[in-house]
Amino acid sequence: MKIISNYCQHTIVKDLVLIGGGHSHAIALKMFGMKPLTGVRLTLITANQKTAYSGMLPGHIAGFYTHEECHIDLKPLANFAQANLYIDRVVALDLENNKVLCANGLVVDFDVLSIDIGSTPARMSVSGAAEYAIAAKPVSQLLEHWDELIAAVGKNPQELIRIAIAGGGAGGVELALAIQSHLHQIQQIPNLEMHLFHRQMELMPNYHQSVRHQIQQILTERGIKLHLGENVCNIVPKNHKKTQEIFEIKCESGLTVECNKIFWVTQASAPEWLKIAGLGTDEQGFILVEDTLQSQTHPQVFASGDIATMVNYPRPKAGVFAVRQGKPLFENLQRILLGKSLKPYKPQKQYLSLIGTGDGQAILTKGIFTLPPHKLLWHYKDCIDRRFMERFHFQKNE
Ligand SMILES: Cc1cc2nc3c(=O)[nH]c(=O)nc-3n(C[C@H](O)[C@H](O)[C@H](O)COP(=O)(O)OP(=O)(O)OC[C@H]3O[C@@H](n4cnc5c(N)ncnc54)[C@H](O)[C@@H]3O)c2cc1C
Missing domain, CATH: 3.50.50.60 (FAD/NAD(P)-binding domain)
Structure with missing residues (x-):
């Protein structure tokens, strides 16, 4: 376990713990930084200090973006959100006593928990x-x-x-x-x-x-x-x-x-420890959540991104959905901590997708509408992605 920032400035009434520095949590942290809640101790536990932005990952592999350009540094983001940051991998949950257990032995208590840990490719069990x-x-x-x-x-x-x-x-x-x-x-x-x-x-x-x-x-x-x-x-x-x-x-x-x-x-597949903890999951082990992004079985737990399956709105596991869930997740985490009723969120069914073709061009598609590969579409995608990443560039004194 590596604690790299520590905040505890107010009398703490509630502990909100975020597991995973995925897309939704990055957005929620940014919003907590802009709209902090007094009396709430915010903690992020994540496996790596830098988290990849999926939209730019293929572009990085193609050689268009540097490692830095396509990664969000969670340390300045956590500082901005006044959150404790633990670089560690969560390996288990105790949902009766509201505790998070990490690979290096750290145990973190929570009142409200949010999980955005992404997914890993399935069938690594294929021989070899x-x-x-x-x-x-x-x-x-x-x-x-x-x-x-x-x-x-x-x-x-x-x-x-x-x-x-x-x-x-x-x-x-x-x-x-x-x-x-x-x-x-x-x-x-x-x-x-x-x-x-x-x-x-x-x-x-x-x-x-x-x-x-x-x-x-x-x-x-x-x-x-x-x-x-x-x-x-x-x-x-x-x-x-x-x-x-x-x-x-x-x-x-x-x-x-x-x-x-x-x-x-x-x-995509999910880790076993979620099911072992007793969380309600779908057949693939993804956490079943209501329209509020709250677990179907444990009201103190929220989930978003690849690791969550919205019971009423199942969607493909793609970064675009994780990004969209960031704001409603933030709002509902705030609402539960303030004792307010939660708000439902309905993800779009059809969404604009820009698929890079590795040669400085991209295909645009939405529903049945598709535009063939073109440089201007790559330029458009590049602008959207860079604008997204700009939200996570912090000045030293921010
Ligand atoms: C090669 C490739 C290309 C892709 N391209 C695109 C694309 O162009 N557009 C698109 O929309 N989607 C794309 N995707 C899908 C996209 O990567 C995922 O849907 C997206 O990353 C999911 O975001 P997330 O917020 O759920 O989690 P992630 O972005 O995966 O983040 C999860 C975070 O949780 C942390 N974490 C994981 N496990 C633990 C743990 N046990 N304890 C603590 N922390 C943990 C990780 O370190 C990471 O920071 C691509 C996927 C692949 C494999």
Whole structure:
């Protein structure tokens, strides 16, 4: 446990503890900083001091943004919100006694708890995946592997490298395009081979047909080999040379492909400790919340972002929803602490999505409406994302 800021300026009446520095909590913290509540001690417990902004993550991998540009530093944000900040990983909850238990032994009491810890890719349980594949989350680990890969390719740009991505949702597709785009900047094109495995016959199942069609066309034109309707069931190390590892990716159909690096971007999943704590969860282990973002089973617990499933409004696990939930979450946390009734929140059904294609262009889509890749759309996306991040730039005296 690392305590990096400590606030306790008033007589404390209630403890509000936030777990995870995800998108909704970043927004809620900013709002608590602008509208503090006296008598409430605010504490953030999060695994990393810097949290990635999902909108700019593929752009960072493609080489358009620095690490700093696409990360929110939670330390100045917590300072602004006058919140205690503990850098630690929560591993359990005691909901009878209202306690949070952290990996390093820290125990934190709460009156009201809010959880925004994101998700991790499912099916790391596929044989060999946990050992040999690189999970897209936690982002900090993904980026460590990515930096190593870039350095290795930079040293040996002549060497053939074969990269596989398991998962053809929006995250997997954007990651594939971003990886290819960056590697092409440092490597000779014929030396890069890319494979995308997806268990369904169509990519990006949460999107309209028109987007799926365009994305499939772009991937094919760029020479990314698509393995649709293929379920990866085994990853076997073949040969460990000093410079490059080789793995065999085996699919249920019998298809076998050799690769050097495998990125795992499958469906989102939740940690076990939420269910073990007794929180009401859906079949995948995500916390079931009412329209107020309050747990269905524990009124002292709130949840938002990927880790929450709104019972009445299920939505895909995407950063855009986590961002939108920030304000209603803040308002309801304030309301419960003030003893007021909570307000329901209804997320949009159709939302504007800008999907980067890794080459300085983006596709725009909303519902059935889609615009093909264009530089102006990337520019538009870039402006939106940079404006979002500006909210978390603090002057030293703020
Ligand atoms: C490669 C890739 C690209 C993507 N691109 C997009 C995109 O372009 N647009 C989009 O909308 N979505 C995108 N997504 C999805 C998006 O990343 C998630 O939906 C979004 O990050 C969810 O936000 P969140 O607030 O729920 O949690 P997160 O942003 O994941 O934040 C969770 C936070 O909780 C902390 N944490 C986790 N576990 C613990 C714990 N046990 N204890 C304490 N702290 C903990 C983490 O350190 C992190 O700071 C992408 C996903 C991937 C994998």
